[in-house]
Amino acid sequence: MTSLYTDETPKAVKEAKGLHLITEQTPNGKKVQILLEELKEAYGFQWTTSLLNLDAPNPEQNKDWYLRLNPNARIPIIIDNTQTPPFVVMESLAELIYIQETVDKDNIFGFDNKVEQSEVVQWLFFWAAGQPMQSQNNWFSRSAPEKVPFAISRFRARTLEMYGVLELRLSGRYTGAPRDFLAGKGKGKYTIADMGAWPWLRAWKRTGISEEEMAKFPHLLDWITRIAERPAVDRAISSFYDSEENLELVVSTEK
Numbered sequence: 001m002t003s004l005y006t007d008e009t010p011k012a013v014k015e016a017k018g019l020h021l022i023t024e025q026t027p028n029g030k031k032v033q034i035l036l037e038e039l040k041e042a043y044g045f046q047w048t049t050s051l052l053n054l055d056a057p058n059p060e061q062n063k064d065w066y067l068r069l070n071p072n073a074r075i076p077i078i079i080d081n082t083q084t085p086p087f088v089v090m091e092s093l094a095e096l097i098y099i100q101e102t103v104d105k106d107n108i109f110g111f112d113n114k115v116e117q118s119e120v121v122q123w124l125f126f127w128a129a130g131q132p133m134q135s136q137n138n139w140f141s142r143s144a145p146e147k148v149p150f151a152i153s154r155f156r157a158r159t160l161e162m163y164g165v166l167e168l169r170l171s172g173r174y175t176g177a178p179r180d181f182l183a184g185k186g187k188g189k190y191t192i193a194d195m196g197a198w199p200w201l202r203a204w205k206r207t208g209i210s211e212e213e214m215a216k217f218p219h220l221l222d223w224i225t226r227i228a229e230r231p232a233v234d235r236a237i238s239s240f241y242d243s244e245e246n247l248e249l250v251v252s253t254e255k
């Protein structure tokens, strides 16, 4: 039987017990970090973490030991060592669903009710499709080797369109009452649907959106603040998950 691990796989990864997270302090990593920190607070849940320096000269995510775990060469991933054989989950939003379904027994961050849970899935899918607008906007406006004005204005407009959809949902314009969170009856409940989108939305300034443009989304701004105030979220975006700050957790096969 082929193994998940090779001789090259860092010890911290292959000897991990329980749930092991491989991440870095980026918006996609933060989604999963938030859920795990929330579960720690709600249930005392424990897991272990490894960090990858994504910008290293010879980055680990492109090496065989990592591609064996995630052919998409991206973080975050989780490895559930309570399964036999250990089970890997890639794609941050799929990881939120897997962890919520397996760890959150009381459905604190999801719903028993299939109709409300469908809203969670709808908003996760919405954001899975919307997020690339923001990441492409960031790449074309910050990293592209040449300026392509058409691409910048296209992705910027599509990012603002996505923000507008979230604003419409939260404003309650068509339901008569504003909502606190994306999914669930009434004002909604804080769930993985919010955790999946929040790390990108909170970074609106870095995306180049102006205060004036953002002022058109007052309910979205309140939602960003509401989630930012949670202690688990504060821990999830702390330097603990930053490979430049927490060297002890960094895994590398470089000599």
Ligand SMILES: N[C@@H](CCC(=O)N[C@@H](CS)C(=O)NCC(=O)O)C(=O)O
Pocket: 026, 027, 028, 029, 054, 059, 061, 073, 074, 075, 076, 090, 091, 092, 093
């Ligand atoms: N759709 C993936 C995207 C993951 C992703 O793009 N991760 C970035 C960091 S935010 C990454 O690993 N980049 C490393 C690289 O591109 O080499 C997810 O949601 O998990």
